[in-house]
Amino acid sequence: MKFEGNVLPLDRANVDTDQIIPAYLLTGISSAGLGGHLFKGLPGGPELLAAHPDAAIVVARENFGCGSSREHAAWALGGRGFRAVIAPSFARIFQENAYNNGVAPIVVDAGEIDALLAAPSLRIDLGAETLTLPDGRTIAFSLDPLRKRFLLEGGYLDFLANKRDAVRTWLASRTTT
Amino acid sequence: MSRSLFEKVWDAHVVEQLPGSNALLFVDRVVAHEITTPQGALEIETKYGDELFDKSRIVAMNDHVSPAKDTETAIQAKVLRKWAKRHEITLYDIGDNGICHVIAPERGHVEPGMTVVCGDSHTCTLGAFGAFALGIGTTVQTGAMLAGCVVLERPKVMRVRVRGRLGHGATAKDLALFVISTLTFKGATGFVIEYQGDTIDALSMDERMTLCNMAVEAGGTTAMIAPDETTFSYLRGRENQLKGDAFEANVAIWRGLRADPDATYDRELEIDASALRPMVSWGTNPGESVPLDKNVPANADAKSLTYMGLEPGVPMMSLEVDQAFIGSCTNSRLSDLRAAADVLRGRKVSIPTIITPGSQAVKRAAEREGLHDVFQDAGALWTHSSCGPCLGMSMGVVAPESRCISSSNRNFPGRMGAGGRVHLASPVVVAASAVLGRIASPEELVTLSPSTSLGINSVEGATASSKSVVK
Numbered sequence: 001m002k003f004e005g006n007v008l009p010l011d012r013a014n015v016d017t018d019q020i021i022p023a024y025l026l027t028g029i030s031s032a033g034l035g036g037h038l039f040k041g042l043p044g045g046p047e048l049l050a051a052h053p054d055a056a057i058v059v060a061r062e063n064f065g066c067g068s069s070r071e072h073a074a075w076a077l078g079g080r081g082f083r084a085v086i087a088p089s090f091a092r093i094f095q096e097n098a099y100n101n102g103v104a105p106i107v108v109d110a111g112e113i114d115a116l117l118a119a120p121s122l123r124i125d126l127g128a129e130t131l132t133l134p135d136g137r138t139i140a141f142s143l144d145p146l147r148k149r150f151l152l153e154g155g156y157l158d159f160l161a162n163k164r165d166a167v168r169t170w171l172a173s174r175t176t177t
Numbered sequence: 178m179s180r181s182l183f184e185k186v187w188d189a190h191v192v193e194q195l196p197g198s199n200a201l202l203f204v205d206r207v208v209a210h211e212i213t214t215p216q217g218a219l220e221i222e223t224k225y226g227d228e229l230f231d232k233s234r235i236v237a238m239n240d241h242v243s244p245a246k247d248t249e250t251a252i253q254a255k256v257l258r259k260w261a262k263r264h265e266i267t268l269y270d271i272g273d274n275g276i277c278h279v280i281a282p283e284r285g286h287v288e289p290g291m292t293v294v295c296g297d298s299h300t301c302t303l304g305a306f307g308a309f310a311l312g313i314g315t316t317v318q319t320g321a322m323l324a325g326c327v328v329l330e331r332p333k334v335m336r337v338r339v340r341g342r343l344g345h346g347a348t349a350k351d352l353a354l355f356v357i358s359t360l361t362f363k364g365a366t367g368f369v370i371e372y373q374g375d376t377i378d379a380l381s382m383d384e385r386m387t388l389c390n391m392a393v394e395a396g397g398t399t400a401m402i403a404p405d406e407t408t409f410s411y412l413r414g415r416e417n418q419l420k421g422d423a424f425e426a427n428v429a430i431w432r433g434l435r436a437d438p439d440a441t442y443d444r445e446l447e448i449d450a451s452a453l454r455p456m457v458s459w460g461t462n463p464g465e466s467v468p469l470d471k472n473v474p475a476n477a478d479a480k481s482l483t484y485m486g487l488e489p490g491v492p493m494m495s496l497e498v499d500q501a502f503i504g505s506c507t508n509s510r511l512s513d514l515r516a517a518a519d520v521l522r523g524r525k526v527s528i529p530t531i532i533t534p535g536s537q538a539v540k541r542a543a544e545r546e547g548l549h550d551v552f553q554d555a556g557a558l559w560t561h562s563s564c565g566p567c568l569g570m571s572m573g574v575v576a577p578e579s580r581c582i583s584s585s586n587r588n589f590p591g592r593m594g595a596g597g598r599v600h601l602a603s604p605v606v607v608a609a610s611a612v613l614g615r616i617a618s619p620e621e622l623v624t625l626s627p628s629t630s631l632g633i634n635s636v637e638g639a640t641a642s643s644k645s646v647v648k
Contacts, residue, residue, distance in 0.1 A: 012480065014362055014462055018589045023568040027242075027249035029215040029256050031315070041591040043484060063363040066396065066462075067589060068568070069298040070213065071314035089363060092330075092398055093298060097314035146196040146328065156316055160324035161225060163193070163201060167325050170192040170203065 001126045001152055003083060005056030008048065009117040015042065015060050016067030017094060021076045023068070031101075034072055035079025049080075057124065058085040059116045065094025065105075074101040084124055086116055086131070099147035100156045106131065106141050126152060179437035181334045182403050183369045186309045186434070190292050198331045204321040205291040206308075209237040209266075210277050213296030215256040217319030222260075229264055230325035236286045237261045238269035240276050241564045246571045275536020275562045278302035278390065278506040282382075283536055285417035289404035289431040294321050299506045299586065300399070301392040305385035306412075307404035307434050309369070312393060332398040333443035335368040336436075339376035341451030346620065348516070349384035350508055350584070350603035352376075352448075353391040354456035354466040359446065362464035366396030368444065371436060376450040377402055382411040383512040390507045391586055394463040403435035457493050457616055458588045458601040460485060465588075469493060469606060469618055484590050485598050486578060494616050496600070498580045501530040501557075501611035502593075503604050505567040505585035509535030511542050513584065513604045518548045520608035520619050521555040527614040530557035531573045533565040557611065569594045582610040 021034060022041035028034075039045030049055070058064075058077070064087040065073060074097040077085065082103055088110035090098070098105040104126055108116070115133060116122065123132040126148070132138045143151065150156045180188070193201040209218075214237065221227060229235065237257055245251035254270075261268035269280050278299050281287050289307035293300060296318040303310035317327050337356060343349075356370075370392050372385075380388065385402050392400035409428050412418050419427060458466040459473045460481035467474060473482070473491045482488060487496075503509070503517050514534060532552050534540040540562055543549060552559045558573075566573035567585040569592055575581045577596025584607045588599035600616060609617040 016462075016587075016589045018568070018587070018592050022591050022595070023570045024574075026212050026570075027247070027253065029219065029253055031216050041589075041595070043590055063366070063396065066363065067298065067393075067587060069296055069312040069314055071216075071296075071316060074314070089366065091363070091396060092366065093312055093314055096317060100314065100316040144197050144199070144330070146199050156328070157220070157225070157320055157323060160320040160326065160328070163326065164230065164324045167192055167201075167203065167230070171325070174203075 002123065003056070004121060004123045005083060006052060006054055006121045007116070007119055008052045008055035008058045010048065010058055010060040011117055013061035014063045014066055017065055017070050017073040018067055019045065020065070020073040021070065026070060026072055031071070031075040033079065034076040035081070038076040038080045056081055056083050057122055058082055059113065060085065060087045061113055062088045062110065064090050065098070066091040069093045071097045071101070074098050074103050077103050088113060099144065099151045102151060102154065104143070104151055108139055108141055112139055179440045181336070181436045181440045181442065182307060182371055182401050182434060183309065183334050186290055186292065187331065189290065190309070192326055195328060199328055200331060201326050202292060202329045203326050204294050205234060206286060206293040207235045207318065207321050208277050208281050208286070208293065208295035208300065209235055209257070209318070209322070210241060210295070210297060211239045211243070211253040211257040212241045213315045213318065215253055215260070217315050217322060218256065218260040220319055221323055225323055229322050232264045232266050234325070235322060236267045236281060238274050238277050238280055239271065240274055240280070241568070242571050243274055243563055244271050273537055275538065276506045276509065276564055278386070279509060279535030279539065282306065282386070283538055285412065285415035288412060288418070288427070289408060289434050294318060294327060298393045299390050301397065302386050302390040302506055304389040304392070304399045304401040305382060306408055307401060307431070309399060309401065311399045332369045333367055334371060335365060335444040335446065336371050336373060336442040337446045337448065339372065339374040339448045339450050341376060341449050342379070343376060343450050344453045346455050346618070347450070347453040348603040348605065349380060349387040351453055351456040352450060353388050354458065354463060354601065355453055356448070357391060357395045357464045358456070358466045360395040360464070362394065362462040363396040365392065368397055370397045370400040371442070372400055372402045373436065378405065381512060382407060383510040386510070387507055391463060394586060404431045455603060455606050455618060457606060459487060459493060461588055461590050463586065463588060463601055466601065467493060469602070469616070494618065496580065497615045498582045498600070498610055499528060500573070500575060500579060500581040501526065501528055501607050502533070502566055502573060502581060502583040502585065503607050504531070504533030504535070504565050506535065506564070507586040508584035508604045509533060509539065511539050514539070514543045514548050515546070517604040517608040518551040520605050520622065521557065521612070522551050524555055524612050524622065526556045526611040528611055530611040531560060531566065532557050533560045533572065534562050536562050566593050568592065569597070575599065582607050582616060
């Protein structure tokens with residue numbers, strides 16, 4: 001799956017999920033409609049989004065998505081039209097949530113982030129696992145082989161639903177630790 | 178093959194190996210609260226015939242904003258309530274509820290060797306029981322309710338061995354902050370922390386939960402502590418646990434849940450606890466913490482300094498605070514409240530101070546000891562149980578540029594309220610700060626009021642050494 005998108009340059013490390021969407025906005029019972037709340041907890045976040053209204057790719061520094069497990073962070077990113085976050089590292093739970101919601105968590109070397117922050121737009125090929133800067137330079141990345149399928153096609157819950165018989169069989173023969 | 182504690186629990190739950198280093202991992206217990214469960218419960222209802230894999234493995238509670246603060250949170254609680262009733266799932270609700278990571282073990286729903294998931298990052302708290310307990314997103318929790326398992330990438334294992342008696346004045350919270358400041362905010366990402374050592378052996382279950390609670394603040398998948406007599410004593414006779422011989426048969430199995438002596442680890446950290454001092458955070462993540470009697474670091478991150486309204490070199494104990502909070506899944510158990518009461522007994526707080534027990538059972542136990550009188554005589558607000566202001570949703574949200582000393586776990590920008598500045602510390606440091614109106618050590622109160630001994634001695638700085646081991 002290939003797409004080109006404008007960059008939201010988020011020159012910060014440790015952007016936690018409270019900054020992506022603060023807890024006072026977690027009062028709903030639906031994953032929909034959270035795009036308007038994106039980055040409301042980030043100092044300068046709403047202004048940054050306003051300056052890049054059609055951005056589809058976040059570029060940030062290390063440990064993006066740390067903190068709370070709230071999937072609302074991935075829902076808000078997707079709801080606002082973001083399809084990828086590029087950073088040198090992600091917190092585990094956010095990374096899982098991103099994969100499950102069509103937002104690609106793309107890990108690149110920390111040394112590449114300056115150039116990516118400066119790029120107005122990027123081309124991303126999720127199938128080939130490459131991204132291309134405006135000057136034509138291409139950077140390879142790797143996605144989790146299983147979660148790539150959830151990213152591109154969705155279906156984490158269907159995948160598990162189809163495992164239920166196998167789980168019951170395993171459980172019937174389970175031995176204690 | 179020698180195995181760590183984590184490896185033993187992991188191996189016992191792998192249903193199937195999956196591509197990459199992923200596994201289909203069986204889940205023994207799902208803990209479900211009102212903020213992150215309704216979306217998944219509704220999805221299972223609409224797309225999967227409302228069919229749960231095993232409702233007896235699920236336990237639910239309204240805890241984050243309970244009682245509800247507005248219509249939206251009332252609806253969240255109502256959805257959880259109706260769902261739990263429909264499926265006959267145990268639900269802890271208004272009057273008998275508590276913070277999920279406090280009430281789940283308190284009611285005997287967590288035991289050694291279990292896998293536990295909850296849509297809440299501080300689920301690592303429950304690793305204190307030798308369970309593999311981790312926070313997950315709503316979709317993954319929904320999958321666990323639907324199919325009894327999660328897809329998980331196998332984490333690496335880091336041994337953190339802590340030796341020596343905790344320095345007087347230092348608590349499990351200070352140890353947690355020290356570990357995070359040593360590893361940094363993301364230093365344990367991809368790892369399970371296995372805490373070992375005589376310091377850990379000597380900790381109570383409350384203290385072990387406080388320590389494990391903050392593993393996620395170093396990025397850790399979770400933390401684990403091998404079960405021992407302390408663990409078994411906590412569980413023996415508890416509701417939802419087997420009784421008599423059946424319980425003791427479990428104990429016999431649980432005794433095997435510890436790392437083999439020659440187990441190997443992907444990384445190791447050694448800590449001398451005897452030199453540990455009370456800690457306090459200065460910045461905007463828990464790794465940005467220093468000993469209480471130190472200054473804001475000279476090399477402090479500029480963005481953190483700006484948000485916190487600080488400059489390098491400022492003594493932490495000179496900082497005036499506007500509010501104090503004792504509570505949260507980190508430090509709201511009976512032992513935390515007793516420690517805070519020892520500081521506040523016979524004294525008055527000088528700033529707005531909120532004390533929120535971790536469960537209604539903790540609240541009642543505290544009141545049987547008269548702790549509510551100590552707190553209220555001191556001028557503090559004694560509330561019902563809730564997550565409260567820890568996550569800035571209700572019951573004491575911090576105003577912009579106001580400074581709050583808190584026994585909770587996160588000092589992120591906006592965590593306790595937009596623009597609010599949070600300093601993390603132990604309950605006794607929060608209590609002393611509440612009295613003096615600035616970040617303070619309980620030791621200072623001893624000086625001010627010699628009749629009260631708090632058992633605090635000064636100690637030298639703690640040290641840590643680490644090495645990476647390639648497996």
